[in-house]
Amino acid sequence: MNIISILISSFALIISGATFWLTRIKTGTIKMTRPSMICFVPNNGGDPPKIFIRTLLYSTSERGQYVQNMFMRLQRQGLTENFDVWAYGDKQIVRGSGLFADKSGVETYHHFLLPKTRGEFYFSPGEYTIMVFAETVDNSPIKIFEHSLYLHDLQLGYGVEIYFDWESDKQNYYPHADAGGGLPNLISPR
Numbered sequence: 001m002n003i004i005s006i007l008i009s010s011f012a013l014i015i016s017g018a019t020f021w022l023t024r025i026k027t028g029t030i031k032m033t034r035p036s037m038i039c040f041v042p043n044n045g046g047d048p049p050k051i052f053i054r055t056l057l058y059s060t061s062e063r064g065q066y067v068q069n070m071f072m073r074l075q076r077q078g079l080t081e082n083f084d085v086w087a088y089g090d091k092q093i094v095r096g097s098g099l100f101a102d103k104s105g106v107e108t109y110h111h112f113l114l115p116k117t118r119g120e121f122y123f124s125p126g127e128y129t130i131m132v133f134a135e136t137v138d139n140s141p142i143k144i145f146e147h148s149l150y151l152h153d154l155q156l157g158y159g160v161e162i163y164f165d166w167e168s169d170k171q172n173y174y175p176h177a178d179a180g181g182g183l184p185n186l187i188s189p190r
Contacts, residue, residue, distance in 0.1 A: 028059050028060035028061025028062075028063065028065065029059070029060050029061075029065070029142070030057060030058075030059055030060075030065045030067060030101060030134045030136055030142070030144060031057070031058055031059070031060060031144060032055050032056065032057050032058075032132060032134070032144040032145050033055055033056040033058075033105075034055070034145070034147075034166060035053035035054055035055040035145070035166070036054050036055070036165070036166050037053065037054045037163060037164065037165055037166070038051065038052075038053050038130065038147075038149065038163070038164040038173065039051065039052050039053070039161055039162065039163050039164070040123050040151070040161065040162040040164075041161050042122065042123055042160065042161075043122075047113070048085075048113050048114040048115070048116055048118070048121070049113070049114055049121050049122075049123065050083065050111055050112060050113040050114070051072055051074065051083055051111075051112050051130065052109055052110060052111040052112065053109070053110050053112075053132070054107075054108075054109050054110075055107070055108075055110065055145075056105040056106065056107040057099065057101040057105060057106050057134070057144075058101050058102070058103060058104065058105030058106070059101050059102055059103055059105075060103075061103070062102075062103055063102075064100055064101060064102035064103065065100075065101050065102075065136050066098060066099070066100055066136060066137045067098065067099045067100075067101060067134050067135065067136055068097070068098050068135055068136065068137050069086060069096060069097075069134075069135040069141070070086045070096060070110060070112070070132065070133060070134050070135070071083060071084045071086060071112060071132075071133050071141070072112035072130060072131065072132050072133070073130070073131040073133065074128060074129070074130055074131075075128065075129040075130075075131075076124075076126050076127065076128045076129070077126055077127075081114065081118075081121060083112035083113055083114055084112075084113075084114075084115055085112065085113040085114070085115055086110065086111070086112055087110075087111040087113070088108050088109060088110045088111065089108055089109065090108055090109060093109070093111060096110075110132075123151060123162065124151070125151055125152060125153035126150070126151060127148055127149070127150050127151075128148065128149045128150070128151060129146065129147070129148045129149075130145075130146070130147055130148075130149065131143050131145065131146045132144050132145040132146075147173070149164055149173055149175070150175070151175065152175065160177045160178065161177070161178045162175060162176075162177055162178075163175065163176050163177075163178055
C-alpha cells in the first residue's frame with residue numbers, strides 16, 4: 001500500500017511539473033495564419049510603396065510572445081527588397097513598436113512600407129515571393145510566412161492597388177486591381 005501511494009504521488013508530481021513547464025516556462029514561438037488578403041499599394045502621393053496584409057498573429061505557448069518588430073521581404077527576378085517600416089491596426093494605424101500575441105492571437109492589418117531612404121520602387125509584372133518575418137524580444141527575426149504571387153501587366157496602372165484574396169477552394173490567391181474603390185489607404189506611419 002505504501003509503494004502505491006509513493007507511485008501515485010510521484011506520478012502526480014511529474015504531471016504537475018510538466019503542466020507548470022508547459023504553461024509558465026515554455027516560451028513557444030510566434031506564428032501567423034495565412035493572410036486572407038495581401039495588397040500591393042504603389043507610390044501614393046508622398047507615401048512610399050507599401051504592402052499590407054490581414055492576418056492573425058499568435059503564440060504557440062500559453063505564456064504568449066512580445067513581438068518587437070516585423071518586416072516583409074519581397075523577391076522578384078533576382079531583386080530583393082525589405083519593407084522595413086511596420087505599422088498595424090484596423091481603425092487607427094500605429095507605427096509598430098511592440099505587440100503582444102497570446103495563444104488566442106491578434107487579428108489586424110499589418111502594413112509594410114519601404115523606408116523613405118530607398119530609391120524608386122515600382123511593382124512590375126512577374127512572379128513575387130513574399131516573406132514575413134517577426135522579431136520577438138528574446139530572439140532574432142524568424143520567417144513566419146512565405147508565398148509566391150503572380151502579377152499580370154494588365155493589373156498595373158497609376159495609383160492602382162493590387163489585391164490578392166485567398167480562395168480556399170483553389171488554395172491560391174486571386175489577384176484583382178482596384179483604382180481606389182476598395183479599402184482606404186490607411187496611412188503612412190509618421
